[in-house]
Amino acid sequence: MTMTIHVDIVSAENEIFSGLAEMVFAPAELGEVGIAPRHAPFISKLRPGEVRVKVNDKESYPFYVSGGLLEVQPHLVTVLADTAVRAKDIDEAAALEAKARAEEALADRSGKIDYATAQAQLAEAVMQLRTLDRLRKRGG
Amino acid sequence: MAVGKEIRTKIGSIKNTQKITRAMEMVAASKMRKTKDRMQATKPYSKKIGQIIKHLAHANPEYKHPFLLPRDPKRVGIIVISSDRGLCGGLNSNLFRRVLSQLTQWEKAGIEVDVCTIGSKAAGFFGGLKTNLIGQVSKLGDTPHLNDIIGVIKIMLDGYEQGRIDELYVVSNEFVNTMTQRPTIEKLLPVAADELNEQLSGHWDYLYEPDAKEVLDQLLTRYVESIVYQGLVENNACEQAARMVAMKSASDNAGKLIKELQLIYNKARQASITQEISEIVAGAAAV
Numbered sequence: 001m002t003m004t005i006h007v008d009i010v011s012a013e014n015e016i017f018s019g020l021a022e023m024v025f026a027p028a029e030l031g032e033v034g035i036a037p038r039h040a041p042f043i044s045k046l047r048p049g050e051v052r053v054k055v056n057d058k059e060s061y062p063f064y065v066s067g068g069l070l071e072v073q074p075h076l077v078t079v080l081a082d083t084a085v086r087a088k089d090i091d092e093a094a095a096l097e098a099k100a101r102a103e104e105a106l107a108d109r110s111g112k113i114d115y116a117t118a119q120a121q122l123a124e125a126v127m128q129l130r131t132l133d134r135l136r137k138r139g140g
Numbered sequence: 141m142a143v144g145k146e147i148r149t150k151i152g153s154i155k156n157t158q159k160i161t162r163a164m165e166m167v168a169a170s171k172m173r174k175t176k177d178r179m180q181a182t183k184p185y186s187k188k189i190g191q192i193i194k195h196l197a198h199a200n201p202e203y204k205h206p207f208l209l210p211r212d213p214k215r216v217g218i219i220v221i222s223s224d225r226g227l228c229g230g231l232n233s234n235l236f237r238r239v240l241s242q243l244t245q246w247e248k249a250g251i252e253v254d255v256c257t258i259g260s261k262a263a264g265f266f267g268g269l270k271t272n273l274i275g276q277v278s279k280l281g282d283t284p285h286l287n288d289i290i291g292v293i294k295i296m297l298d299g300y301e302q303g304r305i306d307e308l309y310v311v312s313n314e315f316v317n318t319m320t321q322r323p324t325i326e327k328l329l330p331v332a333a334d335e336l337n338e339q340l341s342g343h344w345d346y347l348y349e350p351d352a353k354e355v356l357d358q359l360l361t362r363y364v365e366s367i368v369y370q371g372l373v374e375n376n377a378c379e380q381a382a383r384m385v386a387m388k389s390a391s392d393n394a395g396k397l398i399k400e401l402q403l404i405y406n407k408a409r410q411a412s413i414t415q416e417i418s419e420i421v422a423g424a425a426a427v
Contacts, residue, residue, distance in 0.1 A: 013185075014181040093291075095275070098295060
């Protein structure tokens, strides 16, 4: 029997693959790597690309990852796939956005009062409609 | 017969309310199932990344990442995860109470606090408070994505890296079971190395590609993100469970109320009938 290595591929939002394989190929930052059982401890960033899990000579599963991390222990390969395209500037933009929203929330302390006014206005409008309705009935 | 018209309308309105609460209960129940599944789906990632972090704590990297080194806390960051909507019992208020007691503790110790919030309830609460709110995100819906919360996490991680904050906590509800949700405060940074695992101890280190700093940077960032995301998803499940329970008790209470009112109404009706009969009888006797 050939040697196998346990492979887990997970993303933050779900589990993608878990099982034994003969070999795993992954797009590491510095070039494609092939991981066979009893590989030395290894940890690397992943580029966007294809992770291929070779279960045996006949079966092999390809998975697309948009980046992430690869960890190798002698009997275990873990691929942490990113769920989204990540780039430094995109993260930065997200951070700025979150901050802007916080400032908005702070500026919007009058929110409750506005809500109350809105409710009052709504009640008024309802009353007006009802009156109109009544008038119409009387007229008709 | 004009007896108990008010009571009858009252019963009608309570019945309508009961219909609404019952519908909400059922919606929450089905949503809870989905959010629970989602909670389970995110578990493998956080488990795996936790494992790697543990492995890493046993390795002997030449590079020490700031996220791994404890510092003396002068200012801490806290990420509060709440729901977007109300009508879920005491879920959010219990959480905020827990946060407030922690905040007062820190205040006594002279530690300042930066707050980031996820969910509009927390934003509303901490926006009105005299806290230093530095980031917020809300309206994530029932299927939050990791992308949505990267911003607030980034703010905190940057703060930690630049030394503005010395510790980072995340506050969210823990899903114990459908009836119980427990507010928890979890320390994210610095990452605490767990007790040593015999199997892995010894002198060894990873091969890093491209280099230790970059890999650890990414790994630890993902680690924090995954924990916060997990917290968010779990909080979502808590929200639905709490809403389901709250709406169930509301429907039950409405049922009780209706029963009582019905009894009063019946009695009033009977009394008026008795009175009418006795009047007729008295009238007949007088003739």
